Amino acid sequence: MTKDYLNRYLFDGVSVRGELVQLGNTYQQIISSTEYPAPVKNLLGELLVATSLLTATLKFEGSITVQVQGDGPVSLAVINGDQNQNLRGVARWEGDVKEGSSIHDLMGKGYMVITIIPTQGERYQGVVGLEGDTLAECLEAYFKNSEQLRTRIWLRTGEFEGQPKAAGMLLQVMPDGQGSESDFEHLETITDTVKNEELFGLEAQDLLYRLYHQEEVKVFEPQEVNFECGCSRERSGSAVISLHPDEIEKILAEEGKVSLHCDYCGTDYDFDSIDIAALRENATEADDNQVH
Numbered sequence: 001m002t003k004d005y006l007n008r009y010l011f012d013g014v015s016v017r018g019e020l021v022q023l024g025n026t027y028q029q030i031i032s033s034t035e036y037p038a039p040v041k042n043l044l045g046e047l048l049v050a051t052s053l054l055t056a057t058l059k060f061e062g063s064i065t066v067q068v069q070g071d072g073p074v075s076l077a078v079i080n081g082d083q084n085q086n087l088r089g090v091a092r093w094e095g096d097v098k099e100g101s102s103i104h105d106l107m108g109k110g111y112m113v114i115t116i117i118p119t120q121g122e123r124y125q126g127v128v129g130l131e132g133d134t135l136a137e138c139l140e141a142y143f144k145n146s147e148q149l150r151t152r153i154w155l156r157t158g159e160f161e162g163q164p165k166a167a168g169m170l171l172q173v174m175p176d177g178q179g180s181e182s183d184f185e186h187l188e189t190i191t192d193t194v195k196n197e198e199l200f201g202l203e204a205q206d207l208l209y210r211l212y213h214q215e216e217v218k219v220f221e222p223q224e225v226n227f228e229c230g231c232s233r234e235r236s237g238s239a240v241i242s243l244h245p246d247e248i249e250k251i252l253a254e255e256g257k258v259s260l261h262c263d264y265c266g267t268d269y270d271f272d273s274i275d276i277a278a279l280r281e282n283a284t285e286a287d288d289n290q291v292h
């Protein structure tokens with residue numbers, strides 16, 4: 001698998017929908033922006049898969065941000081994705097993060113915030129405590145509270161052929177009210193048998209066939225998933241000149257340049273006094289153009 005994909009599927013005659021996401025490059029780019037401890041990489045991977053699965057449920061243009069915050073060694077982990085499955089993310093941590101840490105060891109007393117931002121319309125924000133032993137269980141609780149739809153989520157991270165991988169699946173009862181408990185439980189039991197090496201190494205079609213060969217499954221066109229930061233020199237420049245002029249002068253006097261670091265992709269943007277003069281010039285011209 002050279003590209004990352006999200007697959008959505010339906011079961012014939014059963015009101016349950018499914019999603020499968022398998023990530024290599026997207027995950028690798030997110031965890032390579034800085035030297036994350038292994039448990040933080042895993043957490044980011046699970047959050048990444050979760051956000052991709054959630055973003056696939058968007059019925060409009062917009063983005064979803066899933067973040068966990070707490071008072072543990074990891075204060076924040078956040079992933080943001082849009083309806084085109086462009087994702088980015090970052091985590092902040094302090095001190096020692098032990099191998100094999102659970103989400104509670106990492107986050108301490110924490111909560112999860114899910115923010116849905118439509119390109120047009122009102123934003124929605126849901127907050128749930130980190131209840132449950134895993135991130136997947138916390139998300140299942142979120143769905144139960146917010147959408148009242150029975151949902152199961154599988155989130156896995158690991159390595160396949162020496163490469164970091166993150167993958168996951170989702171099963172959800174359709175909102176039409178036709179999905180029966182026993183149908184859902186049957187599919188849940190089957191999906192629960194999925195192995196990491198299948199999730200990381202099999203093509204989606206093969207994996208879905210292997211799991212659900214006794215069911216009638218309709219698989220939609222796969223959607224490509226990509227890492228996209230969205231930062232640029234232009235945006236960073238606008239942020240720099242929005243600082244107070246005295247502040248800019250102070251930094252220039254001390255450092256010789258104003259530097260902005262993008263936490264999502266690790267890029268540094270440097271602006272010296274000549275760059276800043278040019279930015280101000282352009283900003284003034286843009287203002288003039290707006291007036292006329």
Ligand SMILES: [Zn+2]
Nearest residue numbers: 229231262265
């Ligand atoms: Zn960036």
